[in-house]
Amino acid sequence: MKKIQAIVKPFKLDDVKDALTEIGVKGMTISEVKGYGRQKGHTEIYRGAEYVVDFIPKVKIEIVVSADMVDLVVDTIRDTANTGKIGDGKIFVIPIERIVRVRTGEEDHDAI
Amino acid sequence: MISAADTAFILAAAGLVLLMTPGLALFYAGMVRSKNVLGTMMQSFFMIALISIEWVYLGYSMSFGPDVGGVIGDLSWFALSGVTTAPSADYATTIPQIVFMIYQCMFAIITPALITGAFAERVRFVPFLVFAFLWAVFVYNPVCHWVWGKGGWLGSMGVMDFAGGLVVHVTCGAAAFASILVIGPRRGFGKRSFIPHSLPLTFIGTGLLWFGWFGFNGGSALAADEVAATAFVATHLAGMAGMLMWVIVEWVVLRRATTLGAMSGAIAGLATITPAAGFVGPNSAIIIGCIAGLVCFGAVNLKVKLKLDDSLDVVGIHGVGGAVGTLCLGIFASTAVNPGGVDGLLAGNMAQLWKQAFGVVVVGGYTLIVSWILLKVVHITLGLRVSEEAEVGGVDYAEHSENAYNS
Numbered sequence: 001m002k003k004i005q006a007i008v009k010p011f012k013l014d015d016v017k018d019a020l021t022e023i024g025v026k027g028m029t030i031s032e033v034k035g036y037g038r039q040k041g042h043t044e045i046y047r048g049a050e051y052v053v054d055f056i057p058k059v060k061i062e063i064v065v066s067a068d069m070v071d072l073v074v075d076t077i078r079d080t081a082n083t084g085k086i087g088d089g090k091i092f093v094i095p096i097e098r099i100v101r102v103r104t105g106e107e108d109h110d111a112i
Numbered sequence: 113m114i115s116a117a118d119t120a121f122i123l124a125a126a127g128l129v130l131l132m133t134p135g136l137a138l139f140y141a142g143m144v145r146s147k148n149v150l151g152t153m154m155q156s157f158f159m160i161a162l163i164s165i166e167w168v169y170l171g172y173s174m175s176f177g178p179d180v181g182g183v184i185g186d187l188s189w190f191a192l193s194g195v196t197t198a199p200s201a202d203y204a205t206t207i208p209q210i211v212f213m214i215y216q217c218m219f220a221i222i223t224p225a226l227i228t229g230a231f232a233e234r235v236r237f238v239p240f241l242v243f244a245f246l247w248a249v250f251v252y253n254p255v256c257h258w259v260w261g262k263g264g265w266l267g268s269m270g271v272m273d274f275a276g277g278l279v280v281h282v283t284c285g286a287a288a289f290a291s292i293l294v295i296g297p298r299r300g301f302g303k304r305s306f307i308p309h310s311l312p313l314t315f316i317g318t319g320l321l322w323f324g325w326f327g328f329n330g331g332s333a334l335a336a337d338e339v340a341a342t343a344f345v346a347t348h349l350a351g352m353a354g355m356l357m358w359v360i361v362e363w364v365v366l367r368r369a370t371t372l373g374a375m376s377g378a379i380a381g382l383a384t385i386t387p388a389a390g391f392v393g394p395n396s397a398i399i400i401g402c403i404a405g406l407v408c409f410g411a412v413n414l415k416v417k418l419k420l421d422d423s424l425d426v427v428g429i430h431g432v433g434g435a436v437g438t439l440c441l442g443i444f445a446s447t448a449v450n451p452g453g454v455d456g457l458l459a460g461n462m463a464q465l466w467k468q469a470f471g472v473v474v475v476g477g478y479t480l481i482v483s484w485i486l487l488k489v490v491h492i493t494l495g496l497r498v499s500e501e502a503e504v505g506g507v508d509y510a511e512h513s514e515n516a517y518n519s
Contacts, residue, residue, distance in 0.1 A: 044307060046372050047425060048362060048409060049416045051305035 001096040001108065002070050006061045007033070007089040008081040013059045019080040020063065023072055026112070029062040039087035058089060064096055064112055114199055115206040121336035122204070122211050128327025129218035133160055133225055135320025139379075140229050141516075142313030143372075143424050145306060147506025148233040149516035155232075155240060156225035162241055163224065166248050167217045168192055174253035175216065176203060179263025184254050202262040204334040215331060216256075223252055223280045229424030230288030231295045231496075233306070234503055237511045239494035246486045247287060251479050255283055259471070270464070271471035272445070272454055274343065275332035277387020277438040278475045285431015286479035288422060294487040295496055297421030299503050306423070311371055318375040322351055325382045329389040339450055343389035347382060350389075350401035354381020357405025373409075376429060380408035383433035384440065391445035391453040400440045407436050435472045442468035 008016060013030065020028065034055035041054040065073055074091055082088055101111040137156035141149045163171070169191055177185030189195055197208040204212040224244040228235075258266040259273050266278075273279055298306065308314065329347040333340035358377025359369045384404035385397055392400065411428035422428065442465030445456035455461035490496055502510030509515055 044305075045362075045366055045368055045370050046308060047370075047376055048366065048373070048413045050366075051307055053305065053307070 001064060001066060001099060001112065003094040003096050004061075004063045004065065004070065004073050004077070005092045005094060006063075006077045006081070007035070007058050007091075008061065008077070009083065009088060010057055010059045012081045012083070013061070016061060016077055016080045019076050020073065023076055024069075025063055025065065025073060027063075031060045031062075033058050033060045037087065037090070056087070064099065066109055066112060113206060114208060115335070118204075118206040118335040118337075119208060119211055121340065122207050122215050122331055122334060125327035125331025126211070126215040126218050128324045129215070129222065129331065130160070130324075132218075132321050132324030132328065133157065133222050135317045135324055136222060136225055137317070138313050139317025139321060139375075140232060140314075140424055142310045142315070142317060143229075143308040144232050145506070146309040146517055147508055147515075149309065149508060150514050151237065151507035151511050152228070152232050154237065154512065155228040155235075158241070159221045159225040159244065162244060163221045163248055164217055166245060167213075167220050171220050171248060171253050172213050172216065174249070175220075175256040176200075176213075176261050179257070179261060182263055182265035182268060183257070185257050185261055206335055212334070215334075219276055219280060219328075220248060220252055220256070223276075223284050224248060224287075226280070226284035226426060226430055227287045227291065230422045230426040231291045232423040233507065234298050234498055235295065235496050235507075236494075236498050237507075239490050239496045242494060243486055243490045243496065246490070247483060250486060251283060251287065251482050252279075255279055255475055255479065259475070266471055266474065269470075270454070270467050272391070272441055272464070272468065273387045273438065273471070274390040274441070275329045275386045277384075277434045277441070278471050281383050281386060281430045281434025282438065282472060282475050283479045285427050285434055286476045287483035288426035288431060290480050290483035291487055292420050292422050292427070294484060294491055297419075298423065299500065301421045302419055308372065311375075314372065314375060318378060322378060322382060325351070325386075329386055333390055339390045339452065342391075342393070342449060345394055346385055346389045346392055346397035346400075349394050349397040350381040350385030350404065351378045352381070353398045353401025354378050354384065354405040354408075357381075357402040358409050359405075361406060361409045376408070376412070376425070377405045380404040380429050380433045383430050384408070384437035387434065387438045388441035388445060391441055391450050391456075393446065393449045396440075396444035396446075396449075400437065400444060403436060403440065404433055408433055431476075435476065438468050438472050439465065442466070 043050045099111040137153040141153045144152045173187050173189035174185045177189040180186050199205050200209040256279050258264040330340045330344040355374050355378040358373050362373040363369050381401035381404045408429050411432040412425050443457045445454050446459045457465050
């Protein structure tokens with residue numbers, strides 16, 4: 001079991017969600033986050049003065065899948081969220097030790 | 113002889129000018145960070161209470177009372193003694209004097225409120241009130257008397273100011289400059305971005321200011337007559353031309369037309385036409401507005417280069433706008449537009465431009481020096497500046513135990 005945590009551009013969220021649903025991903029958690037990587041922030045203009053805004057809005061998608069799904073999910077996110085421009089985001093794959101479904105008490109693969 | 117039309121018009125105009133102060137509070141509040149919204153609004157809004165009471169007991173008499181040596185009015189009208197519903201012999205002779213008094217009160221209120229934009233986000237409330245009171249007594253009232261009071265020395269020598277280019281805008285701009293020198297920049301100035309927290313608030317404030325400006329300039333005719341009509345039209349046209357020009361310059365220089373730029377240009381145009389509003393025709397007003405958009409944009413950018421933390425650009429927009437407008441009066445004024453006014457340079461009267469320039473230097477210089485002294489005195493005795501902890505946490509909570517937004 002792995003957690004796939006992807007940071008993507010906000011405008012790509014709908015495309016990524018649709019593509020993941022198509023390959024059989026059942027659920028996901030998303031958060032609106034801010035941050036920067038190599039692209040740094042952006043500049044805003046107020047009364048002629050330019051200000052650098054360090055943290056720019058991104059969306060964080062978290063999905064937990066069984067190990068055999070990992071490559072497909074990662075490839076799908078990568079293909080869908082890619083614009084070719086700097087600031088497209090990153091995908092992290094993180095091991096998961098245990099999963100419990102709150103309603104039924106099912107665990108691990110049954111709970112995904 | 114009282115005119116019902118004039119009285120109704122000036123009462124309405126007084127209401128419009130009052131509305132500019134809460135409008136200004138919103139205009140400024142949108143440009144500060146969310147932790148300093150209430151403190152910023154309070155510094156403008158509370159002037160309604162502080163200056164109104166100062167005006168009743170001291171201000172009106174010092175500004176418009178019987179002249180003492182061309183310098184100041186005496187205090188014989190203390191507590192509005194003798195100021196009744198009968199018209200004054202010297203001012204606005206077709207309306208009750210008490211109407212003229214309350215109309216002028218609104219100008220006295222907004223002027224110190226305008227200064228607060230320069231030191232927004234870093235000043236303690238009560239010491240600021242002490243400064244505002246002293247400033248009204250030692251700067252606003254004398255300058256108002258010099259320019260507008262019967263017997264005032266600048267007015268007597270022919271310096272003209274229709275609705276407050278000198279009395280309101282140059283004074284607030286010069287005081288703002290003094291305050292930047294005394295109080296110093298905000299912590300992190302030049303290193304961190306102080307981005308406006310809500311430009312829609314600033315937008316509402318701009319609308320209210322523009323609306324109120326019709327009372328400010330139109331009402332300064334002190335009668336519902338042709339001059340009021342001239343001033344009203346000139347005001348609108350200069351405001352729109354200021355906005356147009358600022359946005360064009362911004363687009364040329366930065367390749368973006370910003371909302372704050374549009375609002376700043378409008379305010380610059382309105383401030384700049386103020387001294388000249390009743391003396392110039394529509395085409396001159398448009399030119400003056402365009403000059404305002406261009407020059408004030410330059411002044412605001414210069415601030416960034418000089419590293420002076422005039423938080424909300426009081427010097428660049430009001431000070432420079434008021435001074436430029438006062439000079440433009442000396443260029444564009446025409447007795448063909450207002451037979452009771454003056455001719456400027458373009459109508460063949462070079463002398464008026466020199467008088468206007470003299471007025472700018474005297475009022476600007478006097479205000480700068482006296483404001484600096486008053487600020488120093490208050491700063492040393494009471495401490496104008498908030499503590500580091502209060503500045504980081506925000507003046508809203510530190511000074512007022514409130515927050516504008518609860519999450």
